[in-house]
Amino acid sequence: MRSRWVLFVPLAIMGLLFGAFVYRLVTPNDTLIRSQWIDKPMPLFDLPPATAGIEGLKSSQLADGRPRLVNVFASWCIPCRAEAPQLEALKAAGVPIDGIAIRDRPEDVAAFLRENGNPFDRIGADMQSSVQIALGSSGVPETFLIDGKGIIREQIQGVILAENVPEIVARLEAMK
Amino acid sequence: MSARLLWLLAVLFAFPAMAQDRLPPAPYAYQQLADPAQEAQAKALMETLRCLVCQGQSIADSDAPLAGDMRHEVRSKIAAGESPDAIRTWLIARYGNWVSYDPPFDAATALLWLGPLLFLALGGWLAFGRFRRGTDEEGGEA
Numbered sequence: 001m002r003s004r005w006v007l008f009v010p011l012a013i014m015g016l017l018f019g020a021f022v023y024r025l026v027t028p029n030d031t032l033i034r035s036q037w038i039d040k041p042m043p044l045f046d047l048p049p050a051t052a053g054i055e056g057l058k059s060s061q062l063a064d065g066r067p068r069l070v071n072v073f074a075s076w077c078i079p080c081r082a083e084a085p086q087l088e089a090l091k092a093a094g095v096p097i098d099g100i101a102i103r104d105r106p107e108d109v110a111a112f113l114r115e116n117g118n119p120f121d122r123i124g125a126d127m128q129s130s131v132q133i134a135l136g137s138s139g140v141p142e143t144f145l146i147d148g149k150g151i152i153r154e155q156i157q158g159v160i161l162a163e164n165v166p167e168i169v170a171r172l173e174a175m176k
Numbered sequence: 177m178s179a180r181l182l183w184l185l186a187v188l189f190a191f192p193a194m195a196q197d198r199l200p201p202a203p204y205a206y207q208q209l210a211d212p213a214q215e216a217q218a219k220a221l222m223e224t225l226r227c228l229v230c231q232g233q234s235i236a237d238s239d240a241p242l243a244g245d246m247r248h249e250v251r252s253k254i255a256a257g258e259s260p261d262a263i264r265t266w267l268i269a270r271y272g273n274w275v276s277y278d279p280p281f282d283a284a285t286a287l288l289w290l291g292p293l294l295f296l297a298l299g300g301w302l303a304f305g306r307f308r309r310g311t312d313e314e315g316g317e318a
Contacts, residue, residue: 031231033228033231033271033272033274033275034272035270035271036268036269036270036271036272037269037270074197076197076198082182102197103197103199103241103245104197104199105198105199108198127199127202128202128245128248128249129202129241129242129245129246129249130245130248130249132242132245133242133245133246133249133267133270134270135270136269136270136271138228138229138242138271139228139229139242159182161179161182161183162178162179162182163179
């Protein structure tokens with residue numbers, strides 16, 4: 001009488017498959033590629049200024065004892081505009097912020113800062129995304145939390161929201 | 177409400193590496209290396225590295241600016257004498273195994289590599305059972 005329940009095996013397999021498909025439809029795959037370069041020292045770089053009047057960015061400047069943010073952005077990146085007020089709020093809270101401008105032109109960066117404000121102490125021009133790749137960053141905007149010794153502690157992918165600001169301030173404070 | 181709107185914006189535009197930046201492609205994005213042997217090495221490597229933007233494509237196939245910059249990175253490193261394996265390792269240290277189309281053999285991929293062998297063994301076992309039953313029945317009739 002084994003054959004009786006064996007008849008239901010294909011139905012059970014179909015049911016499992018159906019369940020798996022429904023699950024993936026309801027909870028889409030996470031397509032974020034997170035950087036594995038975390039808890040590691042900032043890769044060595046020396047980027048020229050991204051626009052006139054603002055210093056460029058060297059990796060050696062990121063280990064001055066003050067925890068800080070490095071914001072990977074671009075003037076052509078629309079969500080970076082949405083993020084600007086949050087960066088201003090972080091700056092107002094006393095957080096040092098440096099920028100890395102990806103594939104950008106000096107005049108475009110200048111216009112971006114004119115329109116959205118400038119929260120950056122320094123902005124390096126990463127014309128061929130080489131520092132972005134060395135950071136394991138896969139898009140803009142992304143923000144890296146750097147401790148006072150120049151070690152990357154955390155990566156934030158996508159736009160920093162207003163409700164994230166206090167938490168970021170607290171995390172940097174904890175690194176002091 | 178504004179937070180929700182921002183989330184929507186973030187989801188829609190979070191990784192717009194295909195948004196229009198206005199810089200020309202990096203020198204080695206679309207230009208081959210002068211040395212054919214080095215170019216062949218670079219090409220073979222680029223075909224097994226995954227584009228971070230167009231996630232189903234290799235960086236050799238993708239026209240995303242970040243893929244172009246990765247090709248520039250790969251060709252520059254090959255031209256500087258680095259081995260393809262070293263470059264792959266360098267990228268995996270940054271993006272994880274995800275970036276490579278040549279998955280290593282480890283706990284996470286064991287089933288992937290051994291799966292075909294398992295199925296072959298299962299098929300062999302089933303076939304063996306079938307054949308034996310067949311001969312048994314023939315034997316019974318005889």
